[in-house]
Every structure is written in structure tokens, then in C-alpha cells.
Amino acid sequence: MFQFLRNFDPSPVLVAFGTVRIYWYGFFIVLGLIAGMVVFIKLSERLKIGKESAFDLVFLLIIGGLAGARLYHCLVQWSYYSARPLELIKIWHGGLAIHGAIFSGAAIIYFWARKNRLNFWKITAAILPALALGQTIGRWGNYFNQELFGRPTDLPWGIYIEPMSRPARYFFSEYFHPIFLYESLGSLIIFSLLLFLFIRATGKNKAEFNGQNFKIIVLIYVFFYSLLRFAMEFLRTDPTMEFFGLRFPQIVSLILIAAAIWLFLPELLKKRKKML
Numbered sequence: 001m002f003q004f005l006r007n008f009d010p011s012p013v014l015v016a017f018g019t020v021r022i023y024w025y026g027f028f029i030v031l032g033l034i035a036g037m038v039v040f041i042k043l044s045e046r047l048k049i050g051k052e053s054a055f056d057l058v059f060l061l062i063i064g065g066l067a068g069a070r071l072y073h074c075l076v077q078w079s080y081y082s083a084r085p086l087e088l089i090k091i092w093h094g095g096l097a098i099h100g101a102i103f104s105g106a107a108i109i110y111f112w113a114r115k116n117r118l119n120f121w122k123i124t125a126a127i128l129p130a131l132a133l134g135q136t137i138g139r140w141g142n143y144f145n146q147e148l149f150g151r152p153t154d155l156p157w158g159i160y161i162e163p164m165s166r167p168a169r170y171f172f173s174e175y176f177h178p179i180f181l182y183e184s185l186g187s188l189i190i191f192s193l194l195l196f197l198f199i200r201a202t203g204k205n206k207a208e209f210n211g212q213n214f215k216i217i218v219l220i221y222v223f224f225y226s227l228l229r230f231a232m233e234f235l236r237t238d239p240t241m242e243f244f245g246l247r248f249p250q251i252v253s254l255i256l257i258a259a260a261i262w263l264f265l266p267e268l269l270k271k272r273k274k275m276l
Contacts, residue, residue, distance in 0.1 A: 008159075008160070009160055009162065010024070010143060010144040010146065011024075011144065012024055012025065012144050012145050012146070014027050014144075023141075023144075023145075024140075024141055024144035024145070025141035025142070025144060025145050026141070027141070028137055028138050028139075028140045028141035028144075029096070029138050029141055031137050031138075032133070032134035032135070032136070032137035032138035033062060033134060033138075035130075035133050035134060035137055036130035036131060036133050036134035037058050037062075037130065039129055039130040039133055039195075040054065040058060040126055040127055040129075040130035041054050041055070041058070043126040043129065043130070043198060043202075044126050046126075046198075046199075046202040047118075047122055047123070047126060047202070049118070049123075049126075053116065056112075057108075057109070057112050057123070057127075060108050060112060061105050061108055061109070061127070064104045064105065064107075064108045065101040065104055065105045065108075066091075066096065066101070067104065068100040068101050068103060068104025068105065069096040069097050069098065069100040069101035069104070070091060070095065070096055070097075070100070071100055071104075072097040072099055072100020072101075072103070073095045073096060073097035073100060074088055074095070076097065076240055076241065076248055076249075077095070077239070077240065079239070080239070096138075097249075098135060098225075098229075099229075099249065099252050101131075102131075105127070105131070106124070109123055109124050109127065119214070121212075121214040121215040121217075121218055122214045124214070124218045125194075125198055125201075125214035125215075125217040125218050126198065128194055128217065128218060128221040129191055129194040129195045129198060131221075132187045132188075132190045132191035132194060132221065132225070133187075133188075133191045135183065135184070135187040136184050136185075136187040136188045136191060137184075139180045139181075139183050139184040139187070140180065140184060142179075142180040143159070143178070143180045143181070146161055146162060146165040147165070147180075147238070148179045148180040148183075148236075148238075149161055149176040149177060149178060149179055149180070149237070150176055150177030150178075150179045150232075150235030150236055150237060151170070151176065151177055151235055151237060152170055152173035152174075152175065152176055152177075153175060153176060153177050154175070155177075157178060157181070158175030158176055158177065158178070159175060159176060159178045159181075160174055160175055161174070161175075161176050167237050170237065176237075177235050179232055179235055179236060182228075182232055182235075183228065183229075183232060186225075186228040187225070187228075190221060190224050190225055190228070193220065193224075194217060194220065194221055197216075197217050197220070198214075198217060201213045201214065201217065212267055215263070215267065216264065216267055219260045219263055219264045219267075220260075222256050222257075222259070222260040223256075223257055223260040223261070223264075226252075226253040226254075226256040226257045226260070227253070227257060229249060229250075229253045230249075230250050230253040230254065230257070233246075233247045233249050233250045233253070
């Protein structure tokens with residue numbers, strides 16, 4: 001696999017019919033959305049949520065999540081898009097920020113759960129494995145767009161980046177860290193962990209089936225994905241705002257890590273008291 005990635009020169013176009021083109025980026029985004037939707041529908045059954053209600057929420061999350069992801073990305077990269085306003089609508093060129101999808105998705109879930117008198121943490125815990133799986137699949141769209149790569153590397157799994165896609169300062173380098181692959185594999189691990197915890201929490205022997213366990217599942221995702229993203233930002237070369245020597249996504253990740261720890265500590269103390 002590593003040799004294939006090292007030697008393969010991807011094209012962003014999957015299929016072309018005259019002037020009509022279907023892009024790999026869009027293909028993987030749609031594939032990730034479908035896979036995530038299937039997972040959420042299956043997990044929502046364990047919470048006794050009707051399929052019609054589950055599909056309604058999925059529809060809202062897809063529309064709101066994509067809008068939030070695109071808006072967040074464009075705001076962070078505003079220096080680029082302000083000079084190229086037509087690129088704002090060219091989503092097939094890439095440019096979806098997961099932090100934007102998380103924030104907009106959380107707001108949608110909160111108001112939807114409140115309207116339907118359901119527990120926010122339970123619903124979110126069922127959605128996050130689907131999100132992690134969607135990230136696992138969707139990141140491969142970045143590969144075919146030749147984006148989301150890191151600094152130059154001589155490692156055997158370095159990927160070839162064509163000259164026109166390389167940062168100017170790395171023009172004479174050929175192979176780069178496959179950030180998309182690191183995030184895809186990291187998201188796959190997170191998906192497996194969340195799925196295991198959710199199935200365990202809703203299984204037949206669910207002596208501790210309550211909202212607090214689902215809250216912990218949510219916080220585990222927030223903590224581990226933010227940690228993954230924080231680490232990956234050290235390798236990324238795409239321009240973004242910086243504060244105190246850290247890239248803007250790292251600042252956001254640190255805030256989310258701190259929030260997850262702050263919300264998790266009371267749950268840990270409760271469980272410790274029960275054990276005592």
C-alpha cells in the first residue's frame with residue numbers, strides 16, 4: 001500500500017462526460033455521508049428512536065454540517081477567498097473544516113433533542129461514531145485533490161505531490177507526509193472505540209444505562225479527535241492564522257481538550273465515589 005501511495009499520481013476527476021465531471025472529493029464525501037447515515041440509523045434503533053425521526057435529524061445534520069464546515073473553512077482562510085470570491089462556492093475543489101461541522105452539528109442536535117424531548121448526550125453519542133466513520137472515508141477525497149499533506153519526508157509512506165500543488169518553499173521536494181492518511185487511520189481507531197463503548201452502553205447487560213455514560217462517550221470523541229488534530233497541525237503546511245506560535249486549529253483543539261477534561265472530571269469523581 002505504501003509503495004502504491006508513493007508512486008501514484010492521483011487525478012481529482014473520477015469520471016468525465018464531456019463538460020460534466022464527477023470528482024473523487026465529492027465521491028468520498030458522499031460515500032462517507034452514506035456510511036455514517038447507515039451507522040447512525042442502526043445505533044439510533046438501540047435508543048428506540050423511530051427511523052423517520054432519525055432520517056429527519058440526518059437530513060438536518062448533512063445540510064447544517066456541510067454549511068458549517070464550509071463557512072468555518074472560508075473564514076479561517078479568508079485571505080485566500082477574499083481575493084478569489086468565486087472559489088467560495090467551488091466546494092468540489094475541497095475546503096471543509098471538521099471543526100465547523102462539529103460546532104454547527106452540536107447546535108442542531110441540541111435544538112432537535114430539546115424539541116423532541118430527548119437526551120442530548122444519548123443522541124450525540126449515537127451520531128459521533130457515524131461522524132468518525134465519515135471522517136475516515138471522507139479524508140481520502142483530500143488525497144485525490146492533492147491537499148492535506150504535510151512537510152517533506154523520506155519515509156516510505158510519503159506521497160508524491162505534483163509541482164503545481166506544492167508550497168513554494170518546498171517546490172523542489174517530491175514526497176510529503178500523508179496527513180489525510182494519518183487522520184483517516186486515527187478517525188478509524190476513534191470510530192472503533194466509540195462504537196464499542198456505545199454498543200456496550202446499550203447492550204443487554206446495561207446496568208449503567210444512563211445519560212452520564214453517553215456523556216463520557218461524547219467527551220472521549222472530543223478529547224481524542226482534538227488531540228489527533230492538534231498533533232497533525234505540526235506537520236501541515238497550508239496557510240492559516242497563528243497565535244502565540246500555534247496554528248488556529250490547534251488553539252481550537254486545545255480549547256476543546258480543556259472543555260472535555262473539565263466536563264469529564266465530575267463524572268470521574270462520581271464513579272470513584274460509587275466504587276468507594
